[in-house]
Amino acid sequence: MREQRNCTDEDLAAQTAAGSPAAFEELVSRYSPRLFYFLRSRSESDEDIEDLMQETFLRVFRNIDRYDPKWKFSTWLYTLAVRLAISRHRAKKTNTLPLDPELPENPSPGPQENLIQKEEAQARQNIWTVARNLNPGEYRALWLHYAEDLSIKEIAKTMNKTQLGVRALLHRSRLKLGQKLRSASPSAALSEALSTRQRFEIL
DSSP, rough: HHHTTTOHHHHHHHHTTTTTTHHHHHHHHHHHHHHHHHHTTSOOOHHHHHHHHHHHHHHHHHTGGOOOOTTOOHHHHHHHHHEEEHHHHTTTTOOOOOOOOOOOOOOSSSSHHHHHHHHHHHHHHHHHHTTSOHHHHHHHHHHHIIOOOOOOHHHHHOOOOOOHHHHHHHHHHHHHHHHHHHHHHHHHHHHHHHHHHHHHTTT
């Protein structure tokens, strides 16, 4: 397993396609927490999300030979997850999918750094909490771009949109999020100003 930990996601996908169980286990280990937070919603239990995750990874395993390495593995994975989530919500006749990311905090070496980190973590949480009030498409676009660091092209593939459409969606989402942050509280307005200036760099 140590050998797999040093591989890229794309290398692991290739090894999985070649029949390596260890490579697939490493992919599942890497993406399980991130996929859980991406799929999490207020309308579903943790058990439902776990079921959806298992279904997603099962699709990955069964269709790994269809993965095109010209794309990031994460782009392909999230594309599968989004399609499965949409299908499930359509089946339940549910129109909302507000996701709730909770980014893990990294340990800091000293009191001052720890205080800064806590303030930044709170700012991140405030932003994503308010972002839950955006529509699902706006939220997903922000999450994929700023939390998952996917490119415009990769998001377009994941969300089945044009690159121009994704750019417009991100622009509109940032404006709406900024308005909601300003109306939430004075401290949120400060966070919004910081996040706008840095273009979500703290995320």
